[in-house]
Amino acid sequence: MIIQEQKPFDEILQSLEGEEKIFLVGCSLCATTCQVGGEDQLKEMEGKLKEKGKTITGWIVLDPACQAVEVKKKFRERKEEIEKADSILVMACGGGAQSVRENAERIKMNKIVHPGVNTLFQGEIIRGGHFEERCSLCAECVLEQTGGICPITRCTKGLLNGPCGGSSNGKCEVDPERDCGWDLIYKRLKEIGQLEKMSELREAKDYSKLMKPRTLILEGDKK
């Protein structure tokens, strides 16, 4: 799940300055779960923008915004409302906003696209609206060695060889409320009888695997 939050309304308003007619785009997946780009939030945004003198030419919740085919199909269906607009405000993650811009452009519906949310992290839904980061998308999963708890993510410094000197009573030096990731790993490894894994020297990470932008094409889709 891509965790995201709405940008401050004033910032959104500022980005729409000089534009009067706006088309709103949301997303049925992460943005809906995070309550920024579902039907309810788009309606709310429509109301608030109208109050500020904007005209909303229409809105749509894409299913999902990050899929090229979906954007192109739905945009063709809603061509009239989109063409009327000065710009598009996307209430979905940065990936969604770019997918909207890119695919609209591909079908010659070249509009200015504004991001309405800040994309935060890849997270786990703890409950309802409580999300926490568990994976840093590091391209080299080490969970096997760390009792299923990610040191790259749970340790603030992303250390691979155990806790730093800032670990105290199970908490991290940056914030007494924050669990020390290595304390969690230590306790888990001990519990499952694999503490010896903590003694193994871990090599420095290969950051070339994180060179951006990353692409993956499955075998069957290679030309």
Add this chain to the structure above:
Amino acid sequence: MRLREAFESGKFALTAEVAPPKGTDLSHVMEEVEVFKGRVHGVNVTDLQSSVMKMGSLTVCHLIKDKGVEPVFQVTCRDRNRLALQSDLLNASALGIENVLCLTGDYTTLGDHPQAKPVFDLDSVQLLQAAVKLQNGEDMAGEKLEGNPKFFLGAVVNPGADPLEPQLIKMEKKIKAGAQFFQTQAVYDPSIFERFMKEASKFKVPVMLGIVMLKSAGMAKYMNENVAGVFVPDALIAEMKETPKEDRPKKSVEICARLIKEMKDMCQGVHLMPLGWGKHVPAILDAVGL
């Protein structure tokens, strides 16, 4: 006598610490170093301690070496990636700086530039490994070096960590990676140090007891609340509290000397962190007969 030689000859090793200035005025650092000269085997120079932007450790190490003092170059992983870290290790070697203390480094948000991008490309264990590799004539990428550096590698450990076992596991990894001596986080409770040394002495690597000079009761309380694994017992806080301001340096010296006397037989050296009170370090050493 160099730090390495002190350990090798079984002498009780002494180091003290200075912090580079925020700015270019080195007068205070140089005054402290003059005081330490001839009294300690090495002087640590901190590396942007507590993530506060300052003059770099390497430059100050070089300058104090010119004054005839043996530097201990502190290197953290917070601000440099593996290219810069290895390069700085070569820089140190070119300047004749042999002692390198490898640390993870405090997190960026704890300092005065909380917006800075934290690096942590390597951790302290991997930094030690990298230094050993350089000594053996190749870099982390396996490329051959023209001329090998030579280091005396140190690392840190926190005897007051709770639980202690993860610290000991990491300490052992640091030794496997190449650590030849340890300096500890500040210890104020001999029973904590005893508990630690009971486990750590089996590694047969010299350990230097860390001592931070107490400046006031407020400072002690602050450390108890904010510095991980540092515990100043209430009795010491009370002692500082009862001491009028002008007598505090004297009291601090007395406490340091007492702590060193109680713990020196458990370890192989002492690392003094006077935090600007460097001029009182000789009095501590005199009081313990070192």
